[in-house]
Amino acid sequence: SSTKAVEAVMHPLEHSWTFWFDSPSAKSRQAAWGSSMRPIYTFSDVEVFWSLYNNIHHPSKLTPRADLYCFKNHIEPKWEDPICANGGNWTATFQKGKSDNAWMYSLLAMIGEQFDHGDEICGAVVNVRARQEKISLWTKNAANEAAQLSIGKQWKEFLDYNEQIGFIFHEDAKKHDKNAKNKYTA
């Protein structure tokens, strides 16, 4: 009977999180960016996280041009979101099909509150492309250099990622698109 009691206990997370999906087939070049983004489901405990994660394709199985997001509930994964507006993101790049573990470890570190500056984190996205996969960690106050550097360093440790990663302010990305320069590196 003690086993039953253990099974019934759910493990609440510090925050509620939402998985979002932007499907390659729904994206059209004419439509505004983000207009085909859809929330998948919101979870707030460990058990529901796994029941979603286990049924959502890992990045290596997603079609190129798909984007999969996991953001704190009530934060839309868009630059325009009031909480993201002054933020930025760290990005790590992976060879095709090689980002599955990094994606899972990023999610577990976020939902398990493993970052010292966890309050700074908005969420994570994996962009699946024809030749590579990119994971980005979005944060709130890009100007807070100490917090961003701490997050970048910890993230690399959690992922066991040895390449350099760069942090871009959303404001710069908006102005310069792909030519935006890294403000910080880790």
Added chain:
Amino acid sequence: DHIEDKSLMDRKYSRDFLLKFSEQCKDLPEGFEITSDIAEALVLSIGNVPREML
């Protein structure tokens, strides 16, 4: 405020701790709605698709 601190601590979970729960949570949450715009993201197997969609 001592109690609040404690509850915060309780909601920190290590990777190894979280991984322990993976195997016991295989089915989509009850009431999960598989709409066409997210179907592509899902690993659909007979076991987790609601009967009316088959």
